[in-house]
Amino acid sequence: MIFTFWNSKLDAVRSKNTIHKVTTVHLWRTPNLIVAILAGTLMLAGCQQQSETTESDNDSQISTQIDAENAKPAPLSDSAKARIEQFQPLYVAQMQGLQRRLQAEYEALQAADASDSENALLLDRAYEPVDDTTNTNSPDSTVSATADPITNDADIEATNEVATNDAEVEINTSTEVGERDLEVLKRISLEPRRPEVLTEEQIIERYQQAMQALYEPATTALSAQDTDTLLNIATLVPQLFEHAEIAERVSVKSPALARLIIQHQVWQQIEAQQALDMQQMKLKQQQEFEVLMTKFNDTIKDYDEQIAKYEQTLQEFQ
Structure with a gap:
């Protein structure tokens, strides 16, 4: 019993010492771990800044080289x-x-x-007005010339008022379009240039x-x-x-001129392909026509042979 008691006491003391050592180790390792993380972070940040600086330097060097090449005339090859x-x-x-x-x-x-x-x-x-003095003294002409204005003053005034209102509305609605067309027409010359x-x-x-x-x-x-x-x-x-x-x-x-040249070359290729397709279509139609003509000639030849046989038969009956 005494030995068992002392053994239990010793185990308790050992366990306390072990817990103390483990706690001390953890307390010692935690600051070191934090310091290591901070050091690694600083090193990564420095490397990233250095890489960004290196990339910017490389980009500036490349742009400088491109500018230097663009400032030089291009060599002309023999071909x-x-x-x-x-x-x-x-x-x-x-x-x-x-x-x-x-x-x-x-x-x-x-x-x-x-x-x-x-x-x-x-x-x-040819359409210049000619003075007509033959009927100026006739009473009918005098009456018609003086009576019409008197009887139609009200109608003429109403018509003029309606026409004026319509013209004002039309002018108001088409002012912008008219001004724009006028500006365009000022820039256009219809006379042929030498x-x-x-x-x-x-x-x-x-x-x-x-x-x-x-x-x-x-x-x-x-x-x-x-x-x-x-x-x-x-x-x-x-x-x-x-x-x-x-x-x-x-x-x-001139990139714009290069695009125009490419479009022109593409159009030429399309025209050449269309001409080739037309030639092939004509050749095919010619071949089909020749086949039809051959069949037609063969049919006519058969008809001629049958007609000759009929004529021979008729002659024999006669």
Whole structure:
């Protein structure tokens, strides 16, 4: 019994010492854990700030490099140079033909306007009022001229009042539309403009200048003359821009013009596909027609043979 009592006392003391040690360890570990968490948080924040700073520095370096590249003229490759030289005479011929057509249309419009003005002048002279003095002294004319205004004053006044009211309402309702149309008409000139006729040397010079402008730095805007020349090239010889390098330079210098060229090329492809489809349809119809004609000829041939047999039979009976 004594040993059992002392053993129980010793176990109680040991358990108390163990609880004290565990509590001390936990109390010692908790501040260290908090410090470690704070240190890790600070390290992560520093790394994130450093990464953001690095990314911003990289972005600024990339933008600086892009700006530096855009400020430099683009190199002209040998293949692009050869293609530009190849299409130069074709463009000159097409441009001269376009100028001749525009000049002929302008002269035709000028002649039509001149003939219209002469016809209008003749009509004005034909409808000039002629003084009629034969019936001025007749009593009927005098009575009718003096009686009508007297008897119709009230009606005329009422009619004028109604017309005035209608005109005021119409003016009030269409004032904005009229002003807008007037502003638009002021900007429109119905007279035909004389087309600009360039010599062969001027056409070649503008062509070469426009091609050089494509390879200028991206920050340098195209002039109005270069843009007009490029539009003419895209209209007359769009095959020039099928070269990858030239097409890329057009896209860099003028994205709007590049979209127009792409639309034009797509339309040309659609027209070519439609022409091919029409040819195939015509060929198919021709083949079907030939088959029908063959059948028709065979049928007629059979009919002719039967008619010949009938005629022979008739002759035999006779």
